[in-house]
Amino acid sequence: xxxxxxxxxxxxxxxxxxxxxxxxxxxxxxxxxxxxxxxxxxxxxxxxxxxxxxxxxxxxxxxxxxxxxxxxxxxxxxxxxxxxxxxxxxxxxxxxxxxxxxxxxxxxxxxxxxxxxxxxxxxxxxxxxxxxxxxxxxxxxxxxxxxxxxxxxxxxxxxxxxxxxxxxxxxxxxxxxxxxxxxxxxxxxxxxxxxxxxxxxxxxxxxxxxxxxxxxxxxxxxxxxxxxxxxxxxxxxxxxxxxxxxxxxxxxxxxxxxxxxxxxxxxxxxxxxxxxxxxxxxxxxxxxxxxxxxxxxxxxxxxxx
Amino acid sequence: xxxxxxxxxxxxxxxxxxxxxxxxxxxxxxxxxxxxxxxxxxxxxxxxxxxxxxxxxxxxxxxxxxxxxxxxxxxxxxxxxxxxxxxxxxxxxxxxxxxxxxxxxxxxxxxxxxxxxxxxxxxxxxxxxxxxxxxxxxxxxxxxxxxxxxxxxxxxxxxxxxxxxxxxxxxxxxxxxxxxxxxxxxxxxxxxxxxxxxxxxx
Numbered sequence: 001x002x003x004x005x006x007x008x009x010x011x012x013x014x015x016x017x018x019x020x021x022x023x024x025x026x027x028x029x030x031x032x033x034x035x036x037x038x039x040x041x042x043x044x045x046x047x048x049x050x051x052x053x054x055x056x057x058x059x060x061x062x063x064x065x066x067x068x069x070x071x072x073x074x075x076x077x078x079x080x081x082x083x084x085x086x087x088x089x090x091x092x093x094x095x096x097x098x099x100x101x102x103x104x105x106x107x108x109x110x111x112x113x114x115x116x117x118x119x120x121x122x123x124x125x126x127x128x129x130x131x132x133x134x135x136x137x138x139x140x141x142x143x144x145x146x147x148x149x150x151x152x153x154x155x156x157x158x159x160x161x162x163x164x165x166x167x168x169x170x171x172x173x174x175x176x177x178x179x180x181x182x183x184x185x186x187x188x189x190x191x192x193x194x195x196x197x198x199x200x201x202x203x204x205x206x207x208x209x210x211x212x213x214x215x216x217x218x219x220x221x222x223x224x225x226x227x228x229x230x231x232x233x234x235x236x237x238x239x240x241x242x243x244x245x246x247x248x249x250x251x252x253x254x255x256x257x258x259x260x261x262x263x264x265x266x267x268x269x270x271x272x273x274x275x276x277x278x279x280x281x282x283x284x285x286x287x288x289x290x291x292x293x294x295x296x297x298x299x300x301x302x303x304x305x
Numbered sequence: 306x307x308x309x310x311x312x313x314x315x316x317x318x319x320x321x322x323x324x325x326x327x328x329x330x331x332x333x334x335x336x337x338x339x340x341x342x343x344x345x346x347x348x349x350x351x352x353x354x355x356x357x358x359x360x361x362x363x364x365x366x367x368x369x370x371x372x373x374x375x376x377x378x379x380x381x382x383x384x385x386x387x388x389x390x391x392x393x394x395x396x397x398x399x400x401x402x403x404x405x406x407x408x409x410x411x412x413x414x415x416x417x418x419x420x421x422x423x424x425x426x427x428x429x430x431x432x433x434x435x436x437x438x439x440x441x442x443x444x445x446x447x448x449x450x451x452x453x454x455x456x457x458x459x460x461x462x463x464x465x466x467x468x469x470x471x472x473x474x475x476x477x478x479x480x481x482x483x484x485x486x487x488x489x490x491x492x493x494x495x496x497x498x499x500x501x502x503x504x505x506x507x
Binding site: 084 | 306308309310312313315316317319320323341358362363364365366367370371372373374375376405406407408409410411
């Protein structure tokens with residue numbers, strides 16, 4: 001368009017002495033104008049190369065933090081409201097098959113320390129902890145382990161059953177006396193993927209069986225993955241108050257973990273807390289407890305499903 | 306975690322689904338509990354009861370959170386499918402004797418006998434369509450349907466518009482993708498032919 005105007009202007013200047021009438025060229029559409037009528041305007045920058053200059057490719061931007069979203073428009077729910085919906089979505093499901101779970105999104109670096117800890121709930125969520133102890137066969141240690149509530153205690157027999165793929169347990173502890181035997185037994189490939197391999201750092205290779213087993217029973221582990229900590233915080237039959245108590249304990253413990261990481265110079269802050277259940281959708285929580293809708297009370301949400 | 310808007314969009318649909326539709330009704334206070342029993346497999350007329358559980362019972366539970374709704378699913382399709390309604394007409398608070406059962410998927414939560422002052426209505430629902438079951442349920446309990454609020458109506462309309470828009474967009478995108486695929490296939494064919502020609506020329 002600009003070039004046409006310039007052309008018209010220059011032609012008008014040419015005709016100035018002969019006539020003051022505007023040329024009829026303006027009635028012709030731009031795209032029908034002959035190319036000679038629109039002389040190319042060359043600029044200094046384009047004179048050297050001809051064609052498009054190749055720009056050096058920009059390196060792709062690397063984000064250090066996990067993405068966090070603007071939550072200003074998000075609908076948030078009080079705990080009782082969310083539970084009312086979830087109870088409705090879970091109606092008729094056997095209580096053993098469904099749980100409340102919480103997803104805590106953190107504003108955190110992609111690389112760096114993660115939040116990871118064990119927690120003991122005021123109202124235990126998982127009732128099913130079966131512990132096996134690797135210790136010398138038929139020793140007093142084995143007897144002690146069985147007395148403390150381990151389902152299996154032994155060494156060769158346990159390795160044999162692991163190699164056969166029989167896992168009668170979902171937690172595995174190794175006594176320090178059997179540490180070498182565990183290394184020789186070559187079962188890391190079987191246990192590792194299930195997260196069962198005993199390890200000194202996690203405290204599962206130990207000489208104090210009593211303390212370790214007591215810690216393990218009724219405790220749950222949580223761990224941050226992709227900037228989100230997800231864990232089950234209640235059975236389906238829990239009342240709102242029970243879920244709230246469990247949730248409070250989780251948040252307090254997690255706050256301590258996060259503070260410790262922040263003190264070491266990393267970014268780790270709370271972003272969002274979401275409540276969901278095994279078969280239900282997820283509800284972002286606003287930190288309040290009471291139901292907001294009329295004619296719904298906390299008592300109504302305490303009845304059996 | 307999935308983005309906020311995408312999550313909220315999915316949630317809005319589900320919330321509207323559970324708040325409204327067949328089964329969104331408030332039960333009168335004399336209904337104390339509901340028991341539903343059917344088989345896990347649909348053979349022999351257990352399809353309707355299952356659909357009633359999946360589609361209508363969540364809505365009923367949402368509007369009547371205080372009413373226990375127990376579902377007992379068993380393995381045996383020969384067994385009858387029943388819907389048991391428990392009423393208490395004397396206006397006393399709903400007190401249930403013994404421990405209240407919870408739902409089961411192994412057939413162990415059979416319908417309990419009515420406690421003192423309770424009466425039951427047992428519906429045989431084997432072979433019935435879920436709509437028919439709901440109809441009978443509504444007639445027996447005289448529940449009142451929940452009406453949409455103007456805002457919810459608007460939201461429903463919005464979602465419907467969005468769904469239609471999505472259909473159009475899906476078609477446009479499919480056309481584009483198909484065209485790209487065809488172009489790629491043509492190019493691959495030409496390349497292979499050229500390679501074959503070159504090989505034969507040598």
